[in-house]
């Protein structure tokens with residue numbers, strides 16, 4: 405058994421050495437296909453990461469018609485905090501609002517001198533639970549708040565949120581679509597490359613069949629070869645991805661988002677890296693299986 | 703060892719390569735298969751090792767009906783049969799040793815067993831000093847001897863040779879005939895297809911004569 409496995413591996417390796425051009429062509433094709441798919445995956449992963457990061461910032465602001473009396477504030481906050489989607493509520497008094505405004509004005513804060521302390525309305529700043537950072541979550545909270553006549557106006561980045569969600573959905577769809585397209589293309593190219601190597605070795609296949617080799621005996625080294633090439637292609641793709649991640653994404657993102665967004669670009673997790681290489685092996689196996697079925701007829 | 707019952711092989715409607723052929727060949731026999739070009743010699747031999755199937759009729763080899771044989775059983779039939787062709791069918795990318803070892807490896811033989819047998823088989827044909835050469839570097843006669851070593855290394859019950867000396871001169875042909883006779887003397891049934899009449903005048907043996915797909919002669923010396 406062990407002897408047989410060693411024999412098959414030896415034959416697969418020597419076949420690869422014997423046809424270096426075809427072998428590297430197969431490896432490169434798979435590497436390109438896998439790297440393309442993985443790049444797309446990585447981009448979607450990062451944009452989603454960025455999106456969740458941003459959506460932490462989503463909050464609903466409800467402005468009061470008239471500032472509520474001091475003794476009612478705690479009860480009001482409790483009421484709103486009891487909503488399923490709400491995490492935390494902060495009361496902003498007109499004084500507090502004015503103070504914030506003046507800090508934002510910075511050097512121009514002098515403009516506000518002499519202005520009434522109740523110029524700005526009092527408001528509630530409502531932070532949502534992490535599961536509710538979606539359009540639906542925001543809309544539920546807003547609908548609840550609008551029932552209360554004490555609020556004058558309820559603000560939230562609805563339009564922005566909607567657009568962003570659509571964008572992420574589009575990206576996911578495009579990733580899935582292009583991903584499967586690339587997968588098919590890779591499978592096709594790999595199976596044809598392997599068909600080419602089989603064609604180059606048809607004498608060998610014929611003679612093996614002639615001296616009484618079973619179908620499986622003939623096929624196993626080729627399958628092994630496909631798997632090995634897929635493995636190499638997967639590793640190559642991973643290396644390429646990591647390099648371009650280091651060079652482009654990490655540096656590029658940092659200079660692109662001038663202000664630090666508190667978001668570090670994500671690379672594939674260990675499991676995802678493993679999956680990438682494993683997909684290579686699978687791709688090679690399937691590719692050689694597809695062409696062998698047509699080629700090795702006894 | 704080999705029994706044919708009313709075997710017909712047709713390629714399409716027009717071309718019939720063998721017609722109603724019936725013949726018995728005993729274990730250990732040496733038999734020539736002769737006839738003009740297109741008579742059906744190659745077709746006859748190719749059916750014996752399962753490269754093609756008869757259109758009608760039955761073929762028994764070593765008591766087994768190979769016309770009913772499942773496809774995946776054919777490799778096991780071929781392990782009992784050595785085949786030699788006019789064009790050698792050697793791999794020029796492999797060494798002489800590897801070419802002969804191929805037949806044993808295909809049967810899943812152990813490595814030490816392979817090297818021992820390959821050496822013996824090459825010694826038998828007088829090429830043990832050419833182990834690491836490529837077939838293409840050798841003469842036609844030497845190449846055919848490698849092919850014969852490959853056919854005989856598995857100790858086959860039957861040796862089929864289709865015009866083995868078609869490309870070779872008389873001296874080399876005689877060397878090769880010597881190898882076949884020695885294999886035959888050890889008990890291997892030999893079938894040799896040729897249209898070279900001088901061979902069976904020199905080494906009289908049973909002759910099957912084919913003409914246009916019909917067995918027209920079965921002559922024992």
Ligand SMILES: Nc1ncnc2c1ncn2[C@@H]1O[C@H](COP(=O)(O)OP(=O)(O)OP(=O)(O)O)[C@@H](O)[C@H]1O
Nearest residue numbers: 713717718719737738739740741742743744745746
């Ligand atoms: N694959 C095929 N398809 C169609 N016809 C075939 C095929 N193989 C052989 N034939 C026909 O069968 C007949 C017998 O051919 P075969 O090759 O057996 O003759 P042969 O006696 O070996 O001839 P040669 O001495 O030239 O080798 C010929 O008429 C040939 O044209």
Ligand SMILES: [Mg+2]
Nearest residue numbers: 743744745864
């Ligand atoms: Mg012929």
